[in-house]
Amino acid sequence: MKLIKQISVFVENKPGMLARIAKVLSEDGIEIRAFTIAESGDFGIVRLVVDDHERAYFLLFDAGFTVSSQDVIGIEMESTTDALYRIASALGDGGVNIAYAYAFTNAPRRTLLIIRVDNNNLALDLLKRVGIETVSQ
CATH class of the missing domain: 3.30.2130.10 (VC0802-like)
Structure with missing residues (x-):
């Protein structure tokens, strides 16, 4: 079965949030393969496919983000x-x-x-x- 692990990050819809996510991943050498942002008023979901799913998940979690993982x-x-x-x-x-x-x-x-x-x-x-x-x- 070929599935891809995706990370979803729940964030406030305000300036600088995507930069914060990218910085956390960038500082540890994680490459973003694809992403999308969906907003719903004051909040949004950044969905990411990265080269090292598990490491990226824990880096974002440890940085204080609310994260989840989906296939x-x-x-x-x-x-x-x-x-x-x-x-x-x-x-x-x-x-x-x-x-x-x-x-x-x-x-x-x-x-x-x-x-x-x-x-x-x-x-x-x-x-x-x-x-x-x-x-x-």
């Missing part, structure tokens, strides 16, 4: 609407809900899509059935 699915895909459609329809038709997703381009015409779903095992099986490969940490 997410990573899919390297072509940067096309058709590729996204194939993924979303395979999961939707199979009854898997996508709670959230974020993506970044990691090579020309290639995108890494990170998704959080309600059933990882079923999602991985459905993706495999339609020939969609997932990536690991």
Whole structure:
């Protein structure tokens, strides 16, 4: 099973918070592979995929942040609407809900899509059935 460990950091929605997170990770040589920020009024969630999940988790925790860890699915895909459609329809038709997703381009015409779903095992099986490969940490 190919899953990626993601760290979520609950923070106040105010200037400098992302810099504080980045500083903690930077000072210990942790590389951020992908991240997204979701805000909800006075607070936000910074979601991170890093090269050393366990170390990053404890560094942020020890720095006083409220952190949690989740398993997410990573899919390297072509940067096309058709590729996204194939993924979303395979999961939707199979009854898997996508709670959230974020993506970044990691090579020309290639995108890494990170998704959080309600059933990882079923999602991985459905993706495999339609020939969609997932990536690991």
